[in-house]
Amino acid sequence: MTDKIDISLQKAQDECSRTGLRMTDKRCNVLKILLQASGPLSAYEIADQFKSTFAESLSAMSAYRMLDFLMQANLVHKLETSNQYLACSHISCEHKHELPQFLICDKCHTVKEIGLSKQLLKELKDSIENTGFALSSQQLELHGVCKGCQLIHAD
Amino acid sequence: MTDKIDISLQKAQDECSRTGLRMTDKRCNVLKILLQASGPLSAYEIADQFKSTFAESLSAMSAYRMLDFLMQANLVHKLETSNQYLACSHISCEHKHELPQFLICDKCHTVKEIGLSKQLLKELKDSIENTGFALSSQQLELHGVCKGCQLIHAD
DNA sequence: TATAATATGTTATAACATAACATTTATCAA
DNA sequence: TTGATAAATGTTATGTTATAACATATTATA
Numbered sequence: 001m002t003d004k005i006d007i008s009l010q011k012a013q014d015e016c017s018r019t020g021l022r023m024t025d026k027r028c029n030v031l032k033i034l035l036q037a038s039g040p041l042s043a044y045e046i047a048d049q050f051k052s053t054f055a056e057s058l059s060a061m062s063a064y065r066m067l068d069f070l071m072q073a074n075l076v077h078k079l080e081t082s083n084q085y086l087a088c089s090h091i092s093c094e095h096k097h098e099l100p101q102f103l104i105c106d107k108c109h110t111v112k113e114i115g116l117s118k119q120l121l122k123e124l125k126d127s128i129e130n131t132g133f134a135l136s137s138q139q140l141e142l143h144g145v146c147k148g149c150q151l152i153h154a155d
Numbered sequence: 156m157t158d159k160i161d162i163s164l165q166k167a168q169d170e171c172s173r174t175g176l177r178m179t180d181k182r183c184n185v186l187k188i189l190l191q192a193s194g195p196l197s198a199y200e201i202a203d204q205f206k207s208t209f210a211e212s213l214s215a216m217s218a219y220r221m222l223d224f225l226m227q228a229n230l231v232h233k234l235e236t237s238n239q240y241l242a243c244s245h246i247s248c249e250h251k252h253e254l255p256q257f258l259i260c261d262k263c264h265t266v267k268e269i270g271l272s273k274q275l276l277k278e279l280k281d282s283i284e285n286t287g288f289a290l291s292s293q294q295l296e297l298h299g300v301c302k303g304c305q306l307i308h309a310d
Numbered sequence: 311t312a313t314a315a316t317a318t319g320t321t322a323t324a325a326c327a328t329a330a331c332a333t334t335t336a337t338c339a340a
Numbered sequence: 341t342t343g344a345t346a347a348a349t350g351t352t353a354t355g356t357t358a359t360a361a362c363a364t365a366t367t368a369t370a
Binding site (some may be wrong): 061069 | 347348349350351352357
Binding site (some may be wrong): 080081103105106112114116117120123124127128131132133134135136138140141142143144145146147150 | 235236258260261267269271272275278279282283286287288289290291293295296297298299300301302305
């Protein structure tokens with residue numbers, strides 16, 4: 001059965017050949033780990049999972065380099081507020097890539113990549129650019145407590 | 156001459172006594188360093204400046220603890236995307252404290268604390284909370300290039 | 311003043327990230 | 341096909357950010 005992960009990996013491969021980026025086996029396997037992960041992972045966690053999943057060594061140094069590549073290729077995002085990495089949730093779809101927006105739960109640490117309305121994003125962007133500041137396509141990371149955790153935790 | 160920094164320090168003192176927080180000399184001096192700084196500083200930089208400014212030692216460990224206190228007291232913010240700390244720019248004024256918003260220049264690393272319109276912030280907040288997610292009062296950190304650097308740099 | 315709580319000092323170490331150089335692998339012109 | 345070049349990966353060392361654990365000093369208050 002060809003599942004969503006395989007489709008994403010295939011799309012990633014295709015996109016790289018199209019744009020002349022070299023998607024090696026190791027890079028692909030790093031992406032695979034992130035696609036399979038239930039949440040964002042640190043570079044060191046990725047290196048560890050690589051070793052156990054593929055029975056092949058990967059230094060943290062290499063993990064960082066591969067993550068840099070995958071981020072350049074827009075296949076992976078880094079959460080700057082938690083020093084973790086995750087696969088872009090739009091690899092397999094046709095969406096144009098917008099400024100990504102993440103909701104990060106500070107209780108269970110799950111992350112949801114959301115899509116705010118174009119209208120709202122435009123207003124936000126305009127307000128900022130009116131001050132003369134040129135936004136680079138960085139992301140919005142918003143912290144709080146997800147629905148599930150609100151029900152469970154009182155603290 | 157009683158300058159803005161002294162006024163801010165006094166306000167900080169007053170606010171702490173009012174709310175029962177203990178503003179010690181060292182904590183006050185850490186705040187002073189941030190008020191005098193031209194930009195955000197890392198915890199280690201703060202410890203170093205403390206030593207040279209006050210001719211008194213301060214370990215990084217202590218700097219972190221004092222920063223934690225100052226953040227709890229809402230006198231200092233941490234830039235989560237760059238691991239740096241800065242004094243709240245609203246200590247000396249009467250503004251109610253809203254979700255802080257920072258524009259961070261990736262060229263010259265200056266940071267501007269801005270105030271987006273209440274209207275826009277409300278829309279943003281509502282959009283997010285409609286998904287069931289409870290925003291904690293975290294901040295918005297937006298990266299890009301400031302006006303000055305746009306003129307200077309081509310790259 | 312005794313005692314309890316809070317703050318600070320000190321040392322060690324964990325976690326995140328990059329520099330520098332060696333080796334291997336892939337690309338491509340001759 | 342091979343030799344030259346560039347790109348990727350390996351390896352070691354080190355820099356940077358942050359916290360844990362326990363000792364000592366200071367402050368608040370019963």
